[in-house]
Amino acid sequence: MTIEETEQEIVDEFELFDDWMQKYEHLIELGKSLPIIDSKHKTEDKLIKGCQAQVWLHSELKDGKIVYTADSDAIITKGMVALMVRVLSNHTPDEILNAKLDFVDTIGLKQHLSPTRSNGLVSMIKQMKMDAFAFKVKSE
Amino acid sequence: MNATKTIDTTGIDIEKIRADFPLLSRKVNGKPLVYFDNGATAQKPNRVIEALNHYYRFDNANIHRGVHTLSREITLAYENARNTVRKHLNAANPYEIVFTKGTTDSINLVASSFAKKYISRGDEVIVSVMEHHSNILPWQQVCEERGAILKAIPINEAGELVMEEYYRLLSPKTKIVAVAHVSNTLGTINPVKEIIAAAHAKNIPVLLDGAQAVPHIKVDVQELDCDFYCFSAHKVFGPTGVGILYGKEKWLNAMPPYQVGGGTIKTVSFEKTEYADLPLKFEAGTPDISGGIGLAAALDYVNEIGLDAITEYEHGLLQYATTEIKKLKDVKIIGTAKEKAGVLSFAVEGIHPFDIGTLLDQLGVAVRTGHHCTQPLVAFYCIPGTVRVSFAFYNTKEEINIFIEGLEKAIRMLK
Incomplete structure (x- = not known):
């Protein structure tokens, strides 16, 4: 599945919900299903800055594709991380760097989460892309 | 209802x-809306909103300098606002009330200015574990600058200051004690009278961070006998960007100016500048005039209730x-x-x-x-x-x- 296809899948999923409580319930469920990061990666240098709730992100390159694992101590934040991991994980650094991630706006996440959270989300995406860039530079 | x-x-x-x-x-x-974030900032009554509106529509002029009618009128209104604050805190004199940008600014003023004169290497400043960062960082910074030591009164599980530890921390090296009147996170009302009495017994001045106290309880600075008291207008239903430093005359007179510039002087020459009397010595530049007037409107409103x-x-x-x-x-x-x-x-x-x-x-x-x-x-x-x-x-x-x-x-x- 391409990044765009996964994004569309998420948009379709969120369209099923009538109100925001349902959307949050879904987000919470997604958070619970997130593959937990290996505890050896839950270190200070894996912490994403700008997020008030703590988020850890670990990136690995496997067969030219990046695999992300992540965690957060806040479950809604974890749900947001889960969405990002689902969209971006198992893609090449180039694909990740070119991803527009419009779905965040489309499903209303960015607008409905408070600025603090929103900044966290922005920082998280930035970090995922920075890791992709680092892998790209290394492999060239 | x-x-x-x-x-x-x-x-x-x-x-x-x-x-x-x-x-x-x-x-x-x-x-x-259920607004339960009053500790961050309180909402404003019509009275305050109208006072700000009226100021910009009819009263705007600069204070303390013009000879014209508008300037005289607004200077009087601003000084009346100062007196409203004085009455609210029951301070002895209006010139012991300094307008600042807020509690943080008030504490920075005292930390910086007091330290210049009174804090040197090896001295100690006492705060508490429950302080807002605004009552830690200004002291931490001046302590670092001057080689002094910052000590913190511990708390117990209930969120109360451990007073025995406070008594133990007070020493001949202590230059000032700075604590919250009411904790912003816990709501604890600290035993400030006891804290002040113990410090004064050793000739140590006390600053109270009153940001979370003034909106909720009566504050009488003479009864408390505190040396400095700070609060923000916006938490007591007034406008943002304005606050108060109450300081006892003897301290404010002894302390050097914090920021200098327009309004803080008597005479200026390149050889020597003579600074103005209180409180103008500490009020550099054009202040938030509407803010001061809005604060007075807010205090009047609170006092009517x-x-x-x-x-x-x-x-x-x-x-x-x-x-x-x-x-x-x-x-x-x-x-x-x-x-x-x-x-x-x-x-x-x-x-x-x-x-x-x-x-x-x-x-x-x-x-x-x-x-x-x-x-x-x-x-x-x-x-x-x-x-x-x-x-x-x-x-x-x-x-x-x-x-x-x-x-x-x-x-x-x-x-």
Whole structure:
């Protein structure tokens, strides 16, 4: 599945919900299903800055594709991380760097989460892309 | 409203009061707003909004310098505002009231200016573990600059200062004690009279951070005998960007100016500058004139309702909320001091405060989550932060019910 296809899948999923409580319930469920990061990666240098709730992100390159694992101590934040991991994980650094991630706006996440959270989300995406860039530079 | 019937023994006419605050009728996320973030900033009554409006429509001129009518009028109004603050704090003299940008600015002023004259290598400054960062960082910075040591009074599990430790910390090296009158995270009302008396017995001055006290309880600086008292207008229903430093005349006279510039001088030459008398020595540049006038309007409003009634009414809200929240499983109240004002902080077992705050917001309930700029305190409790509900006299029991229902719902969703 391409990044765009996964994004569309998420948009379709969120369209099923009538109100925001349902959307949050879904987000919470997604958070619970997130593959937990290996505890050896839950270190200070894996912490994403700008997020008030703590988020850890670990990136690995496997067969030219990046695999992300992540965690957060806040479950809604974890749900947001889960969405990002689902969209971006198992893609090449180039694909990740070119991803527009419009779905965040489309499903209303960015607008409905408070600025603090929103900044966290922005920082998280930035970090995922920075890791992709680092892998790209290394492999060239 | 039931609230009016059940808790109007204090004389608070809740419906009339709520009608004075236009923002309270707003809807948030399609729900009527329940504003429980008063500790961060309070909403403004029409009286204050109108005072600001009137100032810019009819009164705007610069103060303390023009000979023209507008300038004279507004200078008088600004000085009247200063006197309103003086009366509110029962300070002895209007020139002991300095207008600042807010509590943080007031504390920075004292830390910087006091340290220049009185703090040197090896000296000590005492704060407490429950302080807001604004009453830690200015002292930490001057201590670093001057080679002095910052000491902190510890707290017990209930969120009360351990007074024996305070007595132990007071030493001949102590130059100043700076503590919160009321804790912004816990709501603890500190035994400030005792703190001041003990410090004064050793000729040590005391600064009180009154940001969370002035909106809730009567403050009499002469009765407390504090040396400095700081608060912000915006937390006491006034405008943002203006605050107060009360300082005893003897200290303010002895301290050098903090910032210098227009308005702070008597005569200037390149050889020597003679600074103005109090309080102008500490008021460099054109101040927030409308802010000062707005603050006076806010204090007048508060005094018409009466602080005794406000304290009693809010105590009722706090007790009710505390009783109701205790019924919920897995909720732990953070801060269970005997004397508390306006604040109910809590943690929910296994749930991050941000998640609760986010879901409550969807239900129109505004609370604060996180460390509340008191990281050393939050570290003491070994939690990522708290959810803080902070009241004002316009809040009601019905709102508490909405909040409790919302909290139950949030916990159900998050567990």
